Amino acid sequence: MTQPVILFSGQGAQKIGMARDWIESSATARDLANQADLALGYSLTEIMFEGPEEKLTATSHCQPALYLHGLIGLALLKERLPDFKPAAAAGLSLGEFTAHAAAYTFSFEDGLRLVSRRGTFMEEACNATDGAMAALIGGDEEKVRALAEATDVDVANLNAPGQIVISGTTQNIDAAVAQAKDFGIRRAIKLNVAGAYHSRLMASAQEKLAEELVNTIITTPAIPVVANFTAKPVGSEGEIRSTLTSQVTGSVRWIESIQHFIDAGHTSFIEIGPGKVLAGLVAKIAPSATVISIEDQASLDAAVEQLSQ
Structure with missing residues (x-):
């Protein structure tokens, strides 16, 4: 075997x-x-x-x-x-x-x-914090990192090609979701989680x-x-x-x-x-x-x- x-x-x-x-x-x-x-x-x-x-x-x-x-x-x-x-x-x-x-x-x-x-x-x-996470679909790592830097959030999970999760304050995650398409990311989905894990x-x-x-x-x-x-x-x-x-x-x-x-x-x-x-x-x-x-x-x-x- x-x-x-x-x-x-x-x-x-x-x-x-x-x-x-x-x-x-x-x-x-x-x-x-x-x-x-x-x-x-x-x-x-x-x-x-x-x-x-x-x-x-x-x-x-x-x-x-x-x-x-x-x-x-x-x-x-x-x-x-x-x-x-x-x-x-x-x-x-x-x-x-x-x-x-x-x-x-x-x-x-x-x-x-x-x-x-x-x-x-x-x-x-x-x-103790006001955190959130979002899944970014259809964007490469370079584009996601550029978005994360622009909105002051962290890259939490590099799960699979075209599937990366970001994590940070709720305000900044909302901003990242709103701006995702401007960075060439096809789709951004806010996740139903208790906070900003891996951030x-x-x-x-x-x-x-x-x-x-x-x-x-x-x-x-x-x-x-x-x-x-x-x-x-x-x-x-x-x-x-x-x-x-x-x-x-x-x-x-x-x-x-x-x-x-x-x-x-x-x-x-x-x-x-x-x-x-x-x-x-x-x-x-x-x-x-x-x-x-x-x-x-x-x-x-x-x-x-x-x-x-």
């Missing part, structure tokens, strides 16, 4: 009912879910199963929910395919923490604590997360993990702490991250997370790559069958 690169979802992929069929049917999944509920001091799984939407969407809840979902999916895949070992890992924004946990950079519990605190810190930063408005969250990372035991990843901030594999303890900290206000360089894998000869990917967002992005970045998406029992069964061939 050619070992694929494993990719983990970012915030926004969460949905009510996530991981329910896994947790109800698998002792392995239940054990991880129970560990999470115990470590957090509240029932994360209840929020994942029942919502309501606003509760699950809250940054402090959806980040640990996606982390748990990703690691349950990986554990069940490995249970079904004992010889499965990913070639490398990456994750979109929050998903980078899941990727590190999958690579044993830190323990399941330590990673859960980090993403829970990260979510809380980002929620606090959102509440300077998250500085307070970044500082607090840095303190949490200092107190976290970090080891060399067992497989290469590509960081959002550098779009390169990270190895040393200092580099991992630095990239996970910088990512809070820095750009998510997803296009370059996927391109790094392609350039290294990896053309097979597995996405673990609700929906198929990452599969869609990879298809735009590297049309010849193959992506298997795993989000529930049916897609897990299909993936196991495909990977067994």
